[in-house]
Amino acid sequence: MAESRQVNDLISIERQGDIALICIDNPPVNATGQQVREGLQKAVEQLNAEGGAKVIAIYAAGRTFVAGADIKEFGKPPQPPALPDVFNIIEDSEIPVTSVMHGTALGGGFELGLATHARIGIEGLRVGLPEINLGLLPGAGGTQRVPRLAGIPMALDMALSGRMVPAQEALEKGLIDRLEAGDPRDVAIAAAQDVLDGKLQTRRTCDLDTPKDDAALEETATMLRKKQPHMFSPHKIVEAVRASYLPRTEGMAIERQAFVDSMDTPQRAGMIHAFFGERAVSGIPEAKGDTRPLDRIGVIGGGTMGSGIATSCLLAGIPVTLVEVAQDGLDRGVATITKNIDGAVSRGKLAADKRDAVLGMLTPTLAMEELARVDLVIEAVFEKMDVKRDIFGKLDGICKQGAVLASNTSYLDINEIAACTSRPQDVLGLHFFSPAHVMRLLEIVQGEKTAADVLATGFALAKKLKKVGVLAQVCDGFIGNRILAHYSKAASYLVLDGASPQQVDDALEGFGFAMGPHKVGDLAGLDIGWMTRKRKADTRDPNERYAGDVADRICENGWFGRKTGKGYYVYEGGAPVPNPEVATIIDTVRTEKGITPREFTDQEIIDRYMTAMISEAARVVEDGTAKRPVDVDMVFLFGYGFPRFRGGPLHYADTIGAAELVERIKTYAKEDPHYWQVPPILEKMAQDGTKFADLN
Template identity: 50%
Template sequence: MESALYEVTGNIAVITLNNPPINGLGLDLRKAVIASIDRAGQDPAVHAIVLAGSDRAFSGGADVKEFGTPKSSTEPNLLSVIRTVESSDKPVVAAIAGACMGGGLELALGCHFRVAKADAQIALPEVKLGLLPGAGGTQRLPRLVGLGTALNMIVSGSIVPAAQLKASSLFDEIVDSDVRSAAIRFAQRVVAENRPLRRVRDLQIKDAGGEAFLQSARDKVAASSKHFPAPLKCVDAVAAAYTKPFDEGMKIEREAFLALMTTPESRALRHAFTAERAAAKIPDVPADTPTRHIGRVAVIGAGTMGGGIAMNFLNAGIPVTLLEMKQEALDRGLATIRRNYENSMKRGKLSADQLEARMALLQPTLSYDDIKDADLVIEAVFEDIGVKEQVFGKIDEVMKPGAILASNTSTLDMNRIAGFTKRPQDVIGLHFFSPANVMRLLEVVRAEKTAKDVLATVMQLAKKIKKVAVVSGVCDGFIGNRMLKFYRNQANALLEEGASPQQIDRALENWGMAMGPFRMGDLAGLDIGWAIRKRLYAENPGMKRSVIADRLCGLGRFGQKTGKGWYRYEAGRRDALPDPEVDAIIAAARKEAGITPREVSDEEIIERCIYALVNEGARILEEGIAARASDIDMVYLHGYGFPAHRGGPMLVADLAGLPNVVAKMRGFAAQPSADAAFWEPARLLVRLAEAGKTFN
């Protein structure tokens, strides 16, 4: 396949980028563009050049297939391509439709003129990878749209429709029709009128008060991006476009780009970018596996979880039937959904018409008969195997053949749940995270007999409802909650040894976690964990008990919803306040266990909690519960508040060096109060460490 197509229409050469799906600027395409520009330059019959993409994308930027390979920097690199385009003696017009992002936009900025379709998506999203535009984006964009607009686009990485930039000099023409034909006509006018070539590098930025604006922007960006160096570097580079000659600004941009490439923050964000795409690929389910049609969804249970799940489908325009057993519970659930949408409307994220359109897709019912024609049914009822058995027995009886039967269980055995039906091949786990209408993670639990087309269907559906879907095998707690148990184990052990809930939470939050384990427990509700522990105690009578946590729950301290948990909460506020009653419970438990409290460092808190996650993650990989280490990182980044700038627990271990992680674990095992068996490194972890390899 040719990477760029070349044809001549009259006196206009049309070069069409041809690297689907998004015309990633890989090495072959870069070479083809330069060769085509040279060919057009040498043809006396050609008077101007149109550089076009497809309707889907002019270019989405760098080719992700080349990330981390020598090809990404092999000449001609993107800078060389842009120099070739910009220095052409014949006018070059970019015909922009679909995605025009990152290097794609930088290439367009190197053209002399630009014609865009009104709905083209314009962005410089490099900051989302911990980088800044490295091929002139920070220098050329401000020269066309002004400091304010350019800086907002570059620091946020947000997508802007071309029509929104109509008032700027970025586009010479914005059209609603075929952009390729419009660009050819525009190029013909440029030739007929003998217009001079407009090289963006030669333009001046004429923003009054630019220095004051840049200083204010620098202060705001510094305050909002403490874990990430890239946003401030973006400000510096844009400032250089304002204060320095073009070539000096380019040098500053390039130096910043190369420096950011080596930061752990960029490494983490790039890892997450590729990991999210990898998670969608299931090794034994081919990409062309046929999928089942999902035209209507049913949700059983109108509580917080069920209502949130329903909203995901309503947001995507998919009708939902919401089933409850009692009218009062159904009314309460409907009111909560409407209130959530009204809150979105107040924040300007939803119009009144959109609110009513979504509510119109929702059909409430008290009868199982009303869900029988749904293509997918998701139960979101109480987390008890007996309750699940009743529900699955009923839906097995009423649902049409071929319907997918899903459970929102967070810990229970999906093989057992599938066994409650006569069609286990149609059963799957869809573990949404709370609040389900906000959290991006969806753990897709593949039971022993789940059909491949069922798996392919829900993975496709997850994209439609804007979830990051990660496939898990069946085990207690699946990927996320199984690992979380070990994280909490260490938090509880550190508490017994001498740390306070406040110190543990503060240490982990300062490290980057969205919430420490004790604040998170109070938010989620301690009764949920208590119910799971009681089940596990019954199943494993010899297991160690969480004495302090159990005593809190025994006193009715279930967290924010009861006003008391690990902390106390004042009415109408969510501030986690230290509680002397909790301190007394902790002190009594230590005394009964014969523990003399000691000083615990923040470093020990972080390493023990995070390496506990890593060790169990290694076992999950070894058992095949997760297909790849990056899937585990996706679960923690999108479902458990793991800091984006760390990239996930398995990447943290990779960057620390697996031999160092193993040595730390063995050091923890040797401590006088340690549970040595807990810190036995997973076989996979030891094997990789000894081989000098990494998880990812």
Template identity: 55%
Template sequence: MKTPINEIVSLEKVDDIGLISLKNPPVNAASHALRTGLLEAVTQADDDPDIHVIALYGEGRSFIAGADIREFGQQPREPLLPGICTRIEAAKTPVISILHGAALGGGLETALGTHGRVAIEGVKIGFPEVTLGIIPGAGGTQRAPRLCGIPAALDLITTGRRISPAEALKLRLVDRVTTGAPRHVALSAAREVLAGTFQTRRVRDMDVIPDPDAIVRAKEDVVRRAPNLFSPLKCVEAVEASTRPIDEGIPFERALFRECIDSPQRAGLIHAFFAERAVAKIPEADAIPRHIETIGIVGSGTMGSGIATAALLSGFSVVLTERDEEALRRGRETISRNLDGAVKRGKLSEDKRALVGDALDATVSLAGLAEVDLVIEAAFEDMAVKKEIFEQLDRICKPGALLATNTSYLDINEIAAATGRPEDVFGLHFFSPAHVMRLLEVVVADQTAPDAVATGFALARGFRKVAVRAGVCDGFI
């Protein structure tokens, strides 16, 4: 029988297993109500002599997708997540966590406080705090190095990158990977704990191998990658402290976390976070994006080569076209320099550099775009030139291929009228340099289809850019 602890957290007893479920839609953010209910549920289950193992799982889309960042900048309210993670870790009853959907930031820190972790295929795992101008503040910088070592922890925490269950298993952040519904997996894993086939342990009891060279390299790397940002260096300082006893390391981490919370950079980055979410709320949000694998680029000048670079770095195949061989050669050289620059900045590994370069094809004929899924025209800003190009693209490109223009001010309705498929025509206005600048205007013409608009926004996400919907007007936005 499931007993509500509060409106978000429930405790269910199944034989000698205590199941704690979290239901705080849409993503189970670690709000004050969730924290309060979780602490009470763990305490009740740990004090119940009839419960021999506790399993924690999320209902809905995810486990715990992170802290409730709406609370940042407000007066902290107990119970705070660091204390909850410590209470879970100290439980005399084994506690396991089932990760699905997303286990990010405070969600991953909560999982690291449990005695065993099971990842369900498809879950996204990581510490994204640095992208919001803060550091993990609930023990993540202290427990992660105990599991995966200092170099791997530094990589995850200073970059904010999300990893797959397979990589998390390799790094020992999770103990096993499986499939199934979270409650079913929770019961199954709990029974394995009872049977002795799933060994649990407290992360706090594990040793950290000091690695001063990794600390030095990480400091040099973050200064090179983000010389003006405050939190990346604080991440390194916190991980460096993981060699201390954990009861010293966690307060030190919390002090660094508070420094970040009080910084204007944190306020600015979180403002940007909410702004980016706001601009994603578009009328076409429910449309299904078209599948894009290969992108054609018309024009290899500054914009065309930059767009091609962005596409290559994002894993797309690219067909680049130009009017003559000399212009094409210059375009390829520019793209090569851009990719080399990405390697130097740490955005692309040496190993992947050759593979990314091999995904580029180049031709002086628009006929080479016959099978691409999307064309982005980046030719000279002249209406007659663009209309001529789109007339040719309309004849050459396969049905369903999208035709986008990078124009910064010309009337896209007039360009679309030059084709027999105006529903497939829209604007993708990049800003220079296109492979660096994050803003992308998706310009919707009068007859642009909803799924074309949705594809533009999906493409922006693939390019790690922020898309803003614009209408056809002088200068767009």
């Protein structure tokens, strides 16, 4: 006869003869908060003390097993019992303990499974150790138990990548013992019965020896020293995994100390800021409330951006009408989209059997009138105002009432575009980043007359596309490109004054950027910046030191970067090498301007570049173009390759301090008082001792 009792609000025990079931019920993701930890410990201790049960099975209610730590506890003093202690108690249980995992078992959730004596996965399960994404490492036995079950290479792979491992791979590697289908409770009962019948072997993971693999440890350590010398937790992960050679008590002590050491690093603070910031940007009032339908989307333009946007929508399950003006352009757009979808299949992002159905949702056409039935249309054509004005004038007469009209412009005035229609309330900016089906940032630009439900629809689209939507107000370049236009001048000035493009790139890559600014320019196409400089030539301040001389002359040679095989670098297969002809251009410009080049250290390059970025970012917050500092940070993390472990430019600014930044700017201003000006908000923060974090 079955009997049930609550250990606490989140943990219950159910007895069925010799079988005891422990259920975790902490919606929505059964996080390992204090009540869960305490309840699990009490349940296992009570059952062992009572002695009636011969096998224990742990499962979870709801849509998933334990998906990690309780984020509500982040940043707060830890409350006992500690997770490693709870899991050691489970592992040391005299009564065999099995776990049945479904959905996702991540971080502490997977470590819970590792501490049990047998693990059953339910089809569709994914397991992982994602702590690296927070600047941490598994701290409850993950680095000790995975090597014992699956070997050191698998442990290093999981802990250093943070990837989710599908159930079949987990089974093949020995991380789970069985893969079943069914309801978690039913599977738990059946698994427990199999333990009783001797059909399912149980064992303590700590009793296993880690297979020796010093070569894998040393190879990984060498790679990290070379590629991630500035990071902290990856190196600690190798140290902790190596400790799995030791008995559990000693190995767990090393893992725990490595975890504590990682908690105290600026990298962990930056990555926690990024974790919460990603959620904060969509938590604003403008992102909530009523929205308009998003059942069918139109995309105008089949070029790189338009094709990427269409791909992103199709992968999200939204039918797309793609419009081009000529058949060859339409054909290229369809070919690009098809290639993108095939790429998603090859990367495992889309099931192969769904490929044709996804492409079947695409309607290519030369007739703009086909947009009459779409709910939202995104214009993604040339960055020229007269072209965009013409398109929006036509859309005004074609699109149904209530349809949202969006421009993918990177710089141009949304209000001027909206004024070409009789419905400016339906117009907003949706600035995607290239490649649009990969990059996660979406700047949602609010015009003067954009309706509240239109703005909320922009955020709803971002969510559907799994993008990070950030609210921006109208100005040239919005948040990201406006700041970029400013700090890219700092890189140009450094080159004019004595640094080489390669030294600037190397210094900033050492800071943590995946690519330096000159490599990024080559990748994006140097002609884009050239076109922008020509567009803004008439508005250039005569007192400003012009930063575009070198880049302009590179473009005048027809060298636009990767797409032409030459730019700041030469691309002839293999790694790019500096373009020697660029050095000649730089020398010529310096001579013409009477500049005597001087040496810069890498740190000086980083300080000037980052101070310029922070200065304009501060102004963007000050004038309201960005709602809060965290919005700027997320724009740069998800759109501009800013190193995640540094949290974003304004989070990084707080680690420097406003007073130091003001002092730097005043020092640089002795050379160029026009470019280097202290933002009033930064001056006030220096006086008040406040931080950008205080404005979030």
